[in-house]
Amino acid sequence: MRGRLFATLLVFGLAGAATYAVATGWLAIPDDYNPWGELDAAAQPNLLTSIKLRRAREDAMRCFTSLRQLDVKYTGVPDRDTGPGCGFRDALRMSGVGALKLQPSVILSCRAALSFGMWERHALQPAAREHLGAPLVAVRNLGSYACRDVNTGEPVPEGARRSRHATADAIDIAAFVPAEGRAVTLVDDWTRRDGVAQPGRAPFLRDAHAGACRFFDGVLGPDYNAVHYDHFHLEDGGWRSCR
Template structure:
């Protein structure tokens, strides 16, 4: 048996200590950030809440996910987002239908809606991020002017997923519309009243088509599910944007 201070035993102890330090370091860092013992810029600190106005960074999807999962965080982020909305009471209307922690969206931060519509907080928060960081930048870049108005086909509807083939009977699967987590958008209107219509302008390589494709791709950054004309015939005339559920970008 080797003596207590043999080189192999010391090596083992050193290795053990190194592993302990290696495993403890991230925990210590997380604790220090959480406790405010050390401060780092907001965009690199996972514990500071989502700021809709902040330029998206590497932690944005984590913060957005966290805010959308906790109603109080979601409402706080929404209140500072610049969206125009009224509170709306929770409602349960049937099996798998109804909404909780929703708002009646009256308008975006810098655009009007064709009519007010009820959206869950999490979907509204995704909308706020999309409008500010994807939709309006795409409009300015591709069209030279921001979008002044959105024409939508509605959000809340107690119904099943519309697959097209079995639309009459429904698919047997509740749509995200049934919980006010989805919004269908058919057209975008410029300040000069020129309309960019999903059904008419999606294809081609003109400025309108490029704008629509940027708006669609940008929605995939902030919503969980995005479906457009390339997905199926049911979506030939609108973008379906939803929060929660499976990730899809078609």
């Protein structure tokens, strides 16, 4: 019993010493594998990326630095209060990422824009090349900022619960435009009207959905409920959800 206790204390002691050595810089490790290191948004994600992404989204200076790493196209917008539970801080008007256009441009919080940029770089474009044979040149959306409550498809008391759209932390995605071929839409290509998945195009949408779950806090798609039959709802700041 005493031997087991000693072994446990030794393990915790060594772990604490290693943590202190890394945190103080006494023990140098590559930034990619340093949990206290800054996010390199353009680097290939690893097991520590989600920790660094969360930290970057919570700090405006880190967040805007990461947007530049991803070549996010945006213009600044002033902070705004538009009603109870509505408005935004550290937001921007986003028009694209690199050569990809966001149609139309939208107001997003920096953290939601960062999640979008990470999704585009590390999930969307790889999935498009694999399943569609060409990169995406545009993503079409149904809007982002709106001072409104959560839409469940059923009557709810006004002011019951604000949507993440009310703080510019959410965006609804309806279609993806590849460099070659017609646009991939949620309403037509998630499944056909007879319920059969579309070859190539449906797998792309499934991978796009799964990839969004890696970089956003909340992701809702057509399988969630009838309200989302034609779009992906992507948000930050709320409960973790991938539906």
